[in-house]
Amino acid sequence: MSNYVFVIDPDKQPCNPVHPAKAQLLLNQKKAAVFRRYPFTIILNEKQKDVEANPLTLKIDLGSQTTGIAILNGENVVWGAELAHRGQQIKSDLESRRAIRRNRRNRKTRYRPARFLNRKREKGWLAPSLQHRVDTTLTWIKKLIRYCPVTNIVQELVRFDLQKMENPEISGIEYQQGELQGYEVREYLLEKWNRQCAYCGAKNIPLQIEHIHPKSKGGTNRISNLCITCEPCNLAKGTQDIKDFLSGKPSILKRVLSQAKSPLKDAAAVNSTRWALLNALKSIGLPISTGSGGQTKFNRTRLNLPKTHWIDAACVGTIESLRIITKQPLLIKATGHGCRQMCRTDKFGFPSRYVPRLKFIKGFQTGDIVKAIVTSGKKIGTYVGRVAVRCSGSFNISTPQLIQGIGHKYCRAIHRKDGYSYSF
Ligand SMILES: [Zn+2]
Incomplete structure (x- = not known):
């Protein structure tokens, strides 16, 4: 079964998440409408009366490549997700920018005074690729809290032993x-x-x-x-x-x-990002508790659960038992918001192909998830997927295969581009 569905009331206040079948029923009876596709959220037509909010726990396991997120109602795991970071991408982008700048300064040999070692780093500075892990995770936690009445947060803080594990x-x-x-x-x-x-x-x-x-x-x-x-x-x-x-x-x-x-590079980096996340989480104002990696592994092996990031997240902290209700975690991949590049180069480094200036074509932008119901022509059918816009208004949609040449008038956006791609 898939994740529970988030519910918000007409004032956009979070209500208890419901079973997917219940959500479908509410939608069929027109008592609710789809508010958001990822994470799947419905909005009620009328305010609920006399319904007490369940105390929900949000659990996080921040990793170097992937962060596991789980939402628990008591011992029931009702929602899970895995957030894939793009730290490597950021690192290589910055390295290529550095190489390009170095190259340009060498070619244009104007005098530049030596400037190394005159920069200061703030206390708690993290490399951009690491800061990104903290930022995206925090964004998602805030997003989940908007749609789901979370009352406390549990985070896995240390991977191995102790504070002294740094090196x-x-x-x-x-x-x-x-x-x-x-x-x-x-x-x-x-x-x-x-x-x-x-x-x-x-x-x-x-x-x-x-x-x-x-x-x-x-x-x-x-x-x-x-x-x-x-x-x-x-x-x-x-x-x-x-x-x-x-x-x-x-x-x-x-x-x-x-x-x-x-030494194990990852461990030190993961620890520093986890501390940074903990400090950032304090600003949310919910009670936070922490657990250690050893405890997580102990829980997971004791309960005989498979090793995945989101189940690891559910095992963080002190737990008696777990009931995994959902079998299909939401897989979120950070893709970024595109680049500011104005012009691409050919293989010799000369400017060759211009990147289109207009991001929005006929109200769509590349990366939107659209549903296209084509009623005439060669491509009759229904397609759902990520769209790539063309100035001509004839778009490409990547369903499992790439469908080319779909007219914009058949398309309807079901989820606007937000810097993440989603799958199950
Ligand atoms: Zn051997």
């Missing part, structure tokens, strides 16, 4: 006796080595912690001296030196040694 390899915390418990170290190492054997790449088998420089020869318990291997590899290596063990495979040796030294 365990430099602060030299040793496992076993340090602040890091065995469980957290294992989780950290699994993440760092991509849950596969460092030496042979085997996956989905029991993995063991292995000392790169053997303990018997003076190797330490520091995290930078540990990796994850399968049992056969661990036994085969025994107390050999890594250089002897991998003497026949120089490329693997090089990779293992460099990967061992580099």
Whole structure:
């Protein structure tokens, strides 16, 4: 079954979400109308009387690629979503802009005084690709609160152990006796080595912690001296030196040694974005509680639930049990609002093709989701999908296939472009 449907009253105040069948009934009886397509929201014709709002909990698991969001009514998970970020896209866009500017300044050799190191960064500054994660997640939380009577928020705050996790390899915390418990170290190492054997790449088998420089020869318990291997590899290596063990495979040796030294980048970045989100959430004014990644995983394995981002979100914090009512989370992908580029270049870097100045053609813009009911001509039929506008007024609609040449007069917008794409 799909997500519950959000309901708002004529004053646009959020009411309790309803079962999709109930929403369909309300729509059929003309007691409500569709207010918004994504997330699916209906607006009632008349104000409800004597209906108490359920205390709903919004749970968030902010990740590096994807954020899981779940809405719970008690122990029932009634709504779920996964929000895919576009951090990588932002990073590469900024890098290409930097390259273009550098190139131009080099070509036009006017004198420029040295300007590096004269810029200040505000406290709490995050790289644009990370700030974007916080911003989009916050936007969605605010959006959900508008359509759904949320009374408290639960956020997963730390992925591994403690505040000190920022850089365990430099602060030299040793496992076993340090602040890091065995469980957290294992989780950290699994993440760092991509849950596969460092030496042979085997996956989905029991993995063991292995000392790169053997303990018997003076190797330490520091995290930078540990990796994850399968049992056969661990036994085969025994107390050999890594250089002897991998003497026949120089490329693997090089990779293992460099990967061992580099700390898990993602973990530090994820932690800083989570703190930033927590601070931003305080401005909403709802009670917020936090949980840790270990707790989430404990809940998920105890309840025997699959590992997806939105179910992880539902498992955040202290819970007794969960009933997953919805099976179809809304998949949201951040696509951005397009670029300001005025002109494209050919493969030699010369200006070649102009980007059309007009974004709106006949009231539509590229990215709107439209429904086209074509009643005459070769393309008779009904099409729903993302539209690409053309100046001629003859549009393309991407349903699973691309349908070209649909006249604008057949189109009706069902969801205006808002910087996200949606699927189930
Ligand atoms: Zn192996």
